[in-house]
Every structure is written in structure tokens, then in C-alpha cells.
Amino acid sequence: MQQRPGMALNVVMLGPPGAGKGTQAERFARTHGLSKISTGDILREAVHVGTKLGCAARETMDRGELVGDDVMIGIVGERLDRPDTAPGFVLDGFPRTVPQAVALDDMMRSRGPLVVVDIVVPEDVLMRRLAARRICGSCGINASIEWTSACGSCGGQLVTRTDDEDGVVRERLKVYHRQTRPIVEFYAGRPTFRHIDGNQPPDVVTEALSVAIREASLVPAPVKMTPGAAL
Numbered sequence: 041m042q043q044r045p046g047m048a049l050n051v052v053m054l055g056p057p058g059a060g061k062g063t064q065a066e067r068f069a070r071t072h073g074l075s076k077i078s079t080g081d082i083l084r085e086a087v088h089v090g091t092k093l094g095c096a097a098r099e100t101m102d103r104g105e106l107v108g109d110d111v112m113i114g115i116v117g118e119r120l121d122r123p124d125t126a127p128g129f130v131l132d133g134f135p136r137t138v139p140q141a142v143a144l145d146d147m148m149r150s151r152g153p154l155v156v157v158d159i160v161v162p163e164d165v166l167m168r169r170l171a172a173r174r175i176c177g178s179c180g181i182n183a184s185i186e187w188t189s190a191c192g193s194c195g196g197q198l199v200t201r202t203d204d205e206d207g208v209v210r211e212r213l214k215v216y217h218r219q220t221r222p223i224v225e226f227y228a229g230r231p232t233f234r235h236i237d238g239n240q241p242p243d244v245v246t247e248a249l250s251v252a253i254r255e256a257s258l259v260p261a262p263v264k265m266t267p268g269a270a271l
């Protein structure tokens with residue numbers, strides 16, 4: 041992808057649960073050689089392994105609520121310090137609150153601008169998608185639509201995510217509107233922000249995202265004026 045020379049490509053995928061952020065972030069990161077950072081995956085892995093973080097986060101996740109900002113900001117800050125993120129990254133599931141978005145801006149100070157894409161999908165479609173979603177009960181990865189009964193990666197059994205059960209899904213959508221939706225307004229005025237119609241076949245969404253991110257990544261950075269500089 042053409043982007044401004046010397047600039048890392050730092051992408052944030054926004055959207056409600058079931059919008060397809062994970063699938064699209066995975067595809068975009070793979071085809072552009074970037075690291076995908078999914079906070080949901082990091083937390084599920086911690087629960088699976090039984091670390092201190094996993095034990096603390098498990099009940100919150102099962103209720104469909106959000107893990108605390110300080111914990112999440114710490115996790116992402118450490119992850120973004122790793123060298124694989126130098127060419128850029130794709131964030132899936134972070135930020136989810138305005139304080140997280142403010143903290144991410146702080147982390148980005150010396151790293152170039154964020155390209156932020158918001159994947160928009162009607163609520164009835166989200167409910168149907170989440171009811172049908174499966175993950176592998178052994179290794180925890182999201183099941184591809186081509187896998188019918190077993191995980192294509194490790195052969196494990198496909199199961200419903202505990203937080204994709206009906207009551208929890210309703211809670212997650214409420215939490216999204218209350219706590220996460222305000223960050224769309226937080227980013228909306230930026231020249232590198234784009235909305236994408238996520239209610240289309242996945243390949244069409246992938247292409248639309250690629251075009252939007254390419255275009256947004258070419259937006260010139262705002263010129264910083266030094267006080268007293270000649271105009």
C-alpha cells in the first residue's frame with residue numbers, strides 16, 4: 041500500500057460487537073504485513089491460561105461489561121512498545137472508552153497519526169451474527185465460516201463464546217452505546233477518520249476498508265505553527 045514515506049500505518053478499527061472488526065483487522069494486518077492487536081484476544085488468552093489478569097477479567101467479560109481502563113491502557117501500552125509495531129499496527133477492540141482514546145493519543149505522540157475506521161452495521165444484523173458466531177473451545181480462535189464442526193487450526197470443537205449468549209449480547213450492545221459509541225464523536229472531526237458500511241459481504245467490506253485506509257493515510261499531517269513564525 042502506498043502511504044506517506046517514512047510513516048508507520050497505525051489503524052484503529054471501531055464498531056459494535058459483531059461488526060466484523062476482528063475478521064477485517066486480521067485480513068488487513070495480514071495483507072499489509074502489520075501486527076494485529078486484539079484486546080479481546082489478549083484477555084481470552086489470559087483467561088484460557090489462567091493468569092492473574094485472566095482470573096480478574098473473566099467475570100467482567102462473562103457479564104458483557106468492560107475491563108477497567110487502567111488495566112487495558114497498561115496492556116496496550118506494553119504491547120505497543122514491542123518492536124513489531126514499528127511499521128504500524130491494527131488495533132481491534134481498543135479504545136473502547138473516551139479515557140482509553142485519550143491515553144492512545146498520548147501513546148501516539150511520537151508515532152504518527154492514527155487512521156480510524158468505524159464499521160457500521162444495523163443492530164438486528166449484529167444480533168443475528170453474534171448468535172451464529174463460534175470459536176474454538178481448545179485454542180480460542182474465531183471460527184472461519186468455512187469450518188462446520190471442528191477448528192481448522194487445531195481440530196478442537198467449535199463452541200459459542202460465553203459472552204455471545206443472548207442476554208450477554210444485549211448487555212454488550214448496551215455497554216457499546218453507553219461507553220464506546222462516544223469515541224466515534226471523539227474521532228469524527230479528524231481528517232483521518234472514515235465510516236465503512238459493514239452490512240455487505242466480507243470481501244466487499246475488506247476492499248472498502250482498504251480503499252478508505254489508503255486514502256486516509258495519504259491525508260497530509262497538520263502543519264504545526266511555531267508561535268511567532270512568519271506566515
Ligand code: AMP
Binds near residue numbers: 057100140
Ligand atoms: P471483544 O473480543 O473485543 O468483543 O472483547 C471481549 C470482551 O473483552 C469485552 O466484552 C470486554 O469485556 C473485554 N474487552 C476487550 N477489549 C476491551 C477494552 N478495550 N476495554 C475494556 N474491556 C475490553
